[in-house]
Amino acid sequence: MSAQERVFNETLLSVENISLSFGAVKAISDVSFDIKKGEIRAIIGPNGAGKTSMLNCINGFYHPQLGQMVYKGAVRKQMKPHETAANGVARTFQNVALFRGMTTLDNIMTGRNLKINKWKTWLLAAAIFVGPTRDEERVHRAFVEEIIKFLEIEAIRKTPVGRLPYGLQKRVELGRALAAEPELLLLDEPMAGMNLEEKQDMCRFILDVNDEFGTTIALIEHDMGVVMDISDRVVVLDHGSKIADGTPDEVKKNQDVIDAYLGVPH
Template identity: 40%
Template sequence: MSHLLDIEELNITFGGLHALRDLDFHVEEGEIVGVIGPNGAGKTTFFNMISGMVRPTSGDILFEGETLVGLDPNQVTQRGIARTFQNVRLFANMTILENVMVSQHCRTKRGVFGSLFNTRAFREEEAEIRRYAEEVLGFFGSRLVGYRLEQPASVLSYANRRRLEIARAMATRPRLLLLDEPVAGMNPIETAELTRLIGRLRSEWGFTIVLIEHDMNVVRDVSDRVVCLDHGETIAQGSFEEVSSNSDVIEAYLGRPLESKK
């Protein structure tokens, strides 16, 4: 198994409903994989499962050769997988800086003792957390730094919240980044910019990325490989061109010709 992430025979049922069925999926180190599929296809469940928020009914998730099944979400993050949320979920009343600082929690270790006695190790760690937070925020240009650092996340515009979510995920220092509809709700200019940034996330920061996206332009521009889910099953895999011309995929999005509909 040389894949970074390897998913085998994954099933999940919610009270009889198959949210995911016999899913096989893998990600190579350094790859960008796009996951597409119509609404309700199980894409977000798929992310929830990898990040440990939902436990699969059967099957295995291997990350760097070790299983993730049964781990709590924070342990998954500790192993090196970070995610964003489809419906942006920031810590709205914490400042922008704090949002990015808190997500370095699992990469740092000073506890009560250090902070009470203000030890040298504690001060150095705090300084490093802050430095790294600013570095991550600086990746998005001038938008999230400067006077913004001390502002609560709730005052940000929608697009900036999405950027902050990505920054927060980056700050956990992951190897694999799961982006859930990163450009949803953005205007074309912002979308184009973020598409470029996703590319840079791999080239400059070395992240492997899986993204769920409905905007096919983005998927085409960034993905090395595309996977299409429908009704919890993989219906096509391959390059964007292959998948987008696949008849099953077209059918999943547009529906079947009349006579064969179930």
Template identity: 55%
Template sequence: MSAPGSAVLEFEDVHLSFGAVKAVNGVGFTVGDDELFAVIGPNGAGKTSIFNVLSGVYRPQQGRVRLHGTSLLGKRPPAIARLGMARTFQNIELFANLTVLDNLMLGRHQHIGYGTFAALAWVGRARNEELRHRRRVEEIVDFLELEQWRKLPVGLLPYGVQKRVELGRALAMEPRLLLLDEPVAGMNLEETEDMARYILDIRDELRIPMIMVEHDMGLVMDIADRVLVVDFGTPVATGTPAEVQRNPDVIRAYLGGAAEAAVEQAAAEQGGAEQGGEASSA
């Protein structure tokens, strides 16, 4: 985990409104080196709006967003990608008729330094650079265990494998920060467990910090280092998974006041039972 002051990303007091609707209302957090940071909240809580601010789709009315000390505000998505931010999407955004290798090669576009005519000639620098990019893509194929599908059109692949290919395309960009938008949405248990393993490998082996938006609370609580909970665009709590699970404001945001009352009642009953046990043993 990173030391204080070594944040990769700074997201400070960000406000984003659409008319009277406050999509992001004073949200702030940092992400450190090698950290897996999760953003959770009920539907409509503002999670996707936060991602859209980070990737340059939305420009907030107030706040600061910095990646390795460089402000992202006012920059368009391609410029932010060149600074080292990559993103996967909840809905798969692949070219179904292209092979796995070709889809991964698309992630190398910002690293290509030759032009159209050099590519057509296919000699010298263009050829050498293309081979270098293909070697990098093959490394990602090995890392994500995609060997058996590498030359198949992605449209023919199982859903879970397509999600893995999209993750691989983001890795092909060589990001300094990776945004994961519901990486296990629609997956079965086995696919979810596989994806969780790859995400942890990205953090531990590739040492790429990540921000993950996800509705699967079991996954988040198992693998995230820290969690931010938002509700109606407003930050509710930030902390370790254990800390946010015990936070009464988080319980209220997810389950409502009745559930919070039930938790408090259960705690009171447990306390009463412990006192009764002490009295009987006295």
């Protein structure tokens, strides 16, 4: 994939000199990078490098002490998580965070929550159900069925997600994020703990999402083979600082990156 270099011009999100610390622990120090519209951007680094913290900052879950984010051409104010969600950012989680008591279908339907017309489904209409609420539900059900078809999970539509194997749960979680029709999709280790076959499936879905819907994707992943294959550009973090940024080939050759991963003799 990386063989044919794709060119992206428009910047969707630029992270400028972000620093985040918890008390005396510096999680991220002075990191800057940008995410172009339509690309697959990987964030890699050894354990504890600050990758997930970085996603949490983009998400609005953590608020960095220094630096700013420019999203869609405007400096972003401090936002609550549900506000960033309303602004087109969706994500999946490192340790699957599905709603375990609900079915696959309901889980993906929750991803539509910002698209559902609040007036057609307000309390009294919802209590009566027949009429506006039912019509609204149908519209979104049809959309969700498209996602279910796309991810090939038709058979587990009505299964509570708590009973599903791990690989499928990850897939449902991707479905929930896609249901929000995000502009920027953040994937936190989408392939952790999967076998080869499941990884191949997941890669295919990620590439298809990027290709068919034009969704910009930022992903954290530890499988270097996958990262180098599917991403357009890679940013490498180590101990909270950025040590490299570029195409997979550039990053692979970077001495700092090699040192960070393999260690350096002292």
